[in-house]
Amino acid sequence: MFDTLVTGLNEQGGGVRAYEACARAARARIADEPENAAALFLISFAAQRFVEAYDDQPLTVDAAGEELEQFTAFVSTLDAAWANGSAEAKLEALNTVATRINATARS
Amino acid sequence: MFSNTFPDRAVISETVAKMLLEINAVHFRADQPYTFTSGLASPVYIDCRKLISYPRIRSAIMDFAASVIFRNVGFEQFDAVAGGETAGIPFAAWLSDRMGLPMQYVRKKPKGFGRDAQIEGTLEEGARVLLVEDLTTDGGSKIKFAEAISKTGARVTDTFAVFYYDIFPDTPQKLEAAGMRLHYLATWWDILSVCKEQKRFSAETIAEVESFLNAPVQWSANHGGISELPRS
Numbered sequence: 001m002f003d004t005l006v007t008g009l010n011e012q013g014g015g016v017r018a019y020e021a022c023a024r025a026a027r028a029r030i031a032d033e034p035e036n037a038a039a040l041f042l043i044s045f046a047a048q049r050f051v052e053a054y055d056d057q058p059l060t061v062d063a064a065g066e067e068l069e070q071f072t073a074f075v076s077t078l079d080a081a082w083a084n085g086s087a088e089a090k091l092e093a094l095n096t097v098a099t100r101i102n103a104t105a106r107s
Numbered sequence: 108m109f110s111n112t113f114p115d116r117a118v119i120s121e122t123v124a125k126m127l128l129e130i131n132a133v134h135f136r137a138d139q140p141y142t143f144t145s146g147l148a149s150p151v152y153i154d155c156r157k158l159i160s161y162p163r164i165r166s167a168i169m170d171f172a173a174s175v176i177f178r179n180v181g182f183e184q185f186d187a188v189a190g191g192e193t194a195g196i197p198f199a200a201w202l203s204d205r206m207g208l209p210m211q212y213v214r215k216k217p218k219g220f221g222r223d224a225q226i227e228g229t230l231e232e233g234a235r236v237l238l239v240e241d242l243t244t245d246g247g248s249k250i251k252f253a254e255a256i257s258k259t260g261a262r263v264t265d266t267f268a269v270f271y272y273d274i275f276p277d278t279p280q281k282l283e284a285a286g287m288r289l290h291y292l293a294t295w296w297d298i299l300s301v302c303k304e305q306k307r308f309s310a311e312t313i314a315e316v317e318s319f320l321n322a323p324v325q326w327s328a329n330h331g332g333i334s335e336l337p338r339s
Contacts, residue, residue, distance in 0.1 A: 013146020013333040017247070055144070055215075056194060058134070058152050061331040064142040 001036075001082050002075045005043055014068050016055050023047035038094050039078045046074050046101050074100065109173040109205045119171045123269070123293040124301040126164045132157045133298055135308055137315035140330045143244060148332025150312075150319050151295060155241035155269050156194050165201065171292050172198075172267060173205040176237065179290055180265055186234040187261070189213055189226070191252045194241035198269065202239055213238075213252045225255045232260030243268040243291060245336075246278045250285045263287050270294070274323045275336075295320050 005022050012018035026044035030037045050067055074097045081093030114122075127133050134141075137150040158165045190199025190212040203210035211228030218224055230236070236256055238249060243266070253263035266282060271291035282289050299317060302308055308316075319326040328334035 012337045015142055015146035015333075016144035017337070018146060058154075059142045061140045061142050061148050064146075065331070 002039060002043060002079050005047075006072050006075050009047075009068070009071070014064060016051055016059075019047045019050040019071075023051065036082070039082065039090075042094065042097050042101065043075060043078070046071055046097075049101065049105065070100075070104065109177070109207075110170050112170070113174045113178055114171065116175070119175065120293045120297040121301060123168060123171065124297040126158075126161075126168065127153065127155070127270070127293070127298065128301060128305075128307060130157050130161055130164065135312050135316050137312060137330075140332065142332060144247075145245065145337060146333040147323060147336070148327040148330040149323065150315050150326070150330075153242065153270055153298075158241075158269065159197050168269060168292065169198075169201045169205050172202050172269070172290075175290055175292065176202075176206070176265070176267060180288070184235060184264070185237045187211060187230060188237045188239060189228075189230070189252070189256060189263070191215075191238060191240040191248060195239045198241060199239040202237075202267070206237075208237075211236075213255050215248075215251070226259060230256070230259050230261045234261040236261050236263045238263045238266040238287065240266070240268050242270040242272070243278065243289060244272045245275050246282045246285075246289070249282060249287065253285055253287060265290060267291065274320055 005026055008025060009018050009022045012021055023044045026040045026047065030040050030044075033040065050071070077093050077097050081089040084090075132154045134152040134154070135150055136152070140148040140150050141152045143149055158168060185206065185208055187209045188199050188203035188206060188211075190196035190210065192212060192214045196212045199210055199212065209229065211226055211230050214225045214227070216225065238252055238256070240249060240252075243249065249266050253266070256263050264287065266287045267290045269292050271278075271289065271294050273294035273296060279289050295316075299313070299320065302313055324334065324336060
């Protein structure tokens, strides 16, 4: 379902450009998958947040690893709920991921 | 305006390397490497944006830039100087002033709202543009900025960066294929040379940096980064 986005991210090196491509890919799927739009939008937002944070800032290999772990967890949470299929599970996953993304944002 | 002196190219590179070291814009860290935008692990990081806070240094650098561009390209070959968001903007402002040319800046992507502008400032159709950024790694961002400029009917013929990594041999060719000649003042090799001469950093650190500069992809693979460059 959504894990292909993480696969693509890894295949493209897990750097800023890979996250940029991931955000673009997630946004591109929204038109074809309106039933998954909220999840794809959140994934796109999380990937774009990484781009905004590190595009012209130093990023250590360790920090990149932690970011990737966190991003993978967001996607896994959504994937698990979508596999379960219930509307309640999906809503709960969306709220959980949105809360975690918000908690990582340094505003 | 430009001071109309043309220092020797090697002197420019050495002086700029010394300036960057003097203001601590150069960082070497092999034990906790950095990740480039491509995913490449690297023991080196440079922050050319620091230059904006040093008026004497930035002024000399802009004189060097004008001399390199006028000498390499000519005095009447440009109609405008465009800065790439974000770090390219101040350097484009100073350089356009030195060269007596109009300035624009280019966003990384269109604003997405209102008039959806990607380029700010007036740019005439057919204008020959010098694109300015603080540094060049693999040239990817310059190609994107040049594409945005070409949509206006203007053309980026040359691009200037204060610093060029000079670790990917095909970068100048990639830029040439996109219609741009690359100009710069200093590279990692100039920094390395000054570091050795001034005995800055430990011998181990310098050896690690040299190992990276000679084989960046292999060094990356051995330090948690990508083992092949993504296809662009």
